[in-house]
Amino acid sequence: MTAVTRSLSKVNAAFRNDPDANQMFMEILCAKESPDLTLRDMNECGLLGKFVPDFGRVVAQMQYDMYHVYTTDEHTIRAIGILNKIERGLLTEEHPVACKVIHQIQSRNVLYVATLLHDIAKGRGGDHSELGAKVARKLCPRLGMNEAETDTVAWLVLHHLAMSMTATKRDLEDPKTITDFVALVQSPERLRLLLCLTVVDIKAVGPNVWNNWKATLLRDLFYRAEEVMAGASASEGRILRAAAAKTRLADRLLEDGWDQADIDAHLKRGGKGYFLALDLDTLAHHARLVRGAERHRDELTLDTRVDEEKSVTELTVYCLDHPGLFARLSGAIALAGATVVDAKISTLKDGMALDTFLIQDAEGGTFSRPDRLARLSAMVKQSLAGEIRPLDELMKRAKVSLPSRTRVFTVPPRVLIDNRASATHTVIEVNGRDRPGLLYRITSALVEQRLQIAIAKISTYGEQVVDVFYVKDTFGLKVEHAGRLDQIRQALRYALLEAEAQTAPPPTKHARKALAKKTAKRAANPKAQAAE
Structure with missing residues (x-):
């Protein structure tokens, strides 16, 4: 040498x-x-x-x-x-x-x-x-x-x-x-x-x-791309895969002792996207949850399953869908001390929400301790019942909690809106510094903008968060008006700046100005405050 x-x-x-x-x-x-x-x-x-x-x-x-x-x-x-x-x-x-x-x-x-x-x-x-x-x-x-x-x-x-x-x-x-x-x-x-x-x-x-x-x-993307390259169209493959998923689920439920009438009724609840987004075991698990909730007339059903192989805990929430549901659930998860790594949002044809979150603890492992799971359940129930306001609770914690290691890093807030990535949804990508409750703040801003969140892709790269949302407006259409898109973009930037100002010392002049503007806007809009 x-x-x-x-x-x-x-x-x-x-x-x-x-x-x-x-x-x-x-x-x-x-x-x-x-x-x-x-x-x-x-x-x-x-x-x-x-x-x-x-x-x-x-x-x-x-x-x-x-x-x-x-x-x-x-x-x-x-x-x-x-x-x-x-x-x-x-x-x-x-x-x-x-x-x-x-x-x-x-x-x-x-x-x-x-x-x-x-x-x-x-x-x-x-x-x-x-x-x-x-x-x-x-x-x-x-x-x-x-x-x-x-x-x-x-x-x-x-x-x-x-x-x-x-x-x-x-x-x-x-x-x-x-x-x-x-x-x-x-x-x-x-x-x-x-x-x-x-x-x-x-x-x-x-x-x-x-x-x-x-x-x-990555494996899913590889096989789907390979399938299209072999000659099948993406939409044809989607229809065939959905039909196959329904058939497999029907066979599984039949083995579990369901009668054909109950199976047919359940299969009618979801669209193709729902049956394609989840594996067979999860679909069968959901079917049992839904049937149990319907039989007992439960207004809210919560379920957690620990997946050690994927290093995640799966949280499933079944309740009546309503505007702001995803934001409230995100806030409750943050208050419980968990982080969201993926989310699958499903609104069934009968108006019920069947949302699945994959969550981890702060160290990137399964969120599986019994006391943590009990707290998670309590936070979700209190948040949906309106007994707590997640934003207020998160702000209180930020004042007394130990400083996060991410505070020493600067991640410029960025909002990208893409109407070409999907034929049916507007795709919004939000980048910012990771901190507790950020997902709640972002989704609350989307709710304030009267947007329906159909899909959420949550990714964290060290101190940086990259969250992607597929959204529609209140009429179920893509958002294409330039002025409306700019309004959404500004609202999300304000949410990022506000969260930064409340968790990272000291705030910049630009952040203080943005926060003051956002505070004034909230004060003048009672509906925005109620959405929280």
């Missing part, structure tokens, strides 16, 4: 452009066994950054957030190591789909080079995906890759976040989500490459980032 370090001056432009040297580097990068060990040695002695100067720019590059555990260079080398383990079948239990499709890939060299380059342009003051694609187009020919391979590597670097963003931010039951994703990917080979790159990228971020919930979303 010392000898190599002393000889780094010999790694000049002529050496870097030498075909034999580049062929040897490719053999190291794409080695059949543990290429990460050699690459790490090369990195520690400075050879890797000297041979690939663009990589040298990210060596020891810190990522100042709570999401990324490793420096950029270490993250990249770890990703290559994980990719090699997947290829060797050492992670079959954890990544069964990736371990299968990686052996269907035409060019493994493309995948290894794309993994090396996917974050190579971080810290340059622009979109690292776009800048990284330019680096790939320049570097790949030097490494001996042909034009087609170079194009594929550049495409993978440019779109290396596309699959995870689609899986976590978009409704996979919406046919347009799948058709848009397929239009981007275009070929089964790219789909397989992108899946493998996405898995190792997420897995290499840190020890607790990958979980079964993300695995399920």
Whole structure:
């Protein structure tokens, strides 16, 4: 190692452009066994950054957030190591789909080079995906890759976040989500490459980032995209899958002793989206909950199930649907000390809400302690009964609770509204700094804007929250008027700024001004206060 370090001056432009040297580097990068060990040695002695100067720019590059555990260079080398383990079948239990499709890939060299380059342009003051694609187009020919391979590597670097963003931010039951994703990917080979790159990228971020919930979303997106690429339309596939889901549920209920009349009545309650959004066990579980509630004439039914495999606790709420229900439930969950990682909102044809939340504790584990579950149940009941006002309670807690680690980070509030992502809903994406009760504040703002929340996709990346909502107006239509969209955008920004002002010291001049404006608006609008 010392000898190599002393000889780094010999790694000049002529050496870097030498075909034999580049062929040897490719053999190291794409080695059949543990290429990460050699690459790490090369990195520690400075050879890797000297041979690939663009990589040298990210060596020891810190990522100042709570999401990324490793420096950029270490993250990249770890990703290559994980990719090699997947290829060797050492992670079959954890990544069964990736371990299968990686052996269907035409060019493994493309995948290894794309993994090396996917974050190579971080810290340059622009979109690292776009800048990284330019680096790939320049570097790949030097490494001996042909034009087609170079194009594929550049495409993978440019779109290396596309699959995870689609899986976590978009409704996979919406046919347009799948058709848009397929239009981007275009070929089964790219789909397989992108899946493998996405898995190792997420897995290499840190020890607790990958979980079964993300695995399920990525696997679902992969198979649905593969199905469309095979010739089935997204909408046709949706109809067939819904019919198959109903048939499987009917068979399960028949095995459980239900008579055909009760089965038919239950199947009529939900639309296609409901039966597609949940697995068979959950659908059967819901059927039993609904039948029990109807027989006992219960106004509110709460149920919790702990899923250790996915590291989540499933909270199911069955009651009469009404405006603001999702916001009140979000507030109650926050007061109980839980965080929402996903939510499936269903309004049945008889007007009853059957909402399912996947929640975790503050450490990212299951919310399963008996005392916590009891408190969660009590908070939900009190919130829906109007006995507590979640916003007031959250503000009181913010004043006496210990400071959160996220307070040292600044996450600029951002609201994105997209009317192209769905044919039937307006898609709203909200970004901000994570803090207790933020989801409640956001959903309350949506309620104040008279929007119906159909789908919620909740994601947390360290200190940053990315929440996506599929909404309609009071008439069940997309929101398309420019003035109305701007009003919604401003209301959500105010909600983010207000929450920031109440939890992060000291507030900026801009935040104080926004908070004062929001307070004045609430004071002048009694209906807005009642919505809380």
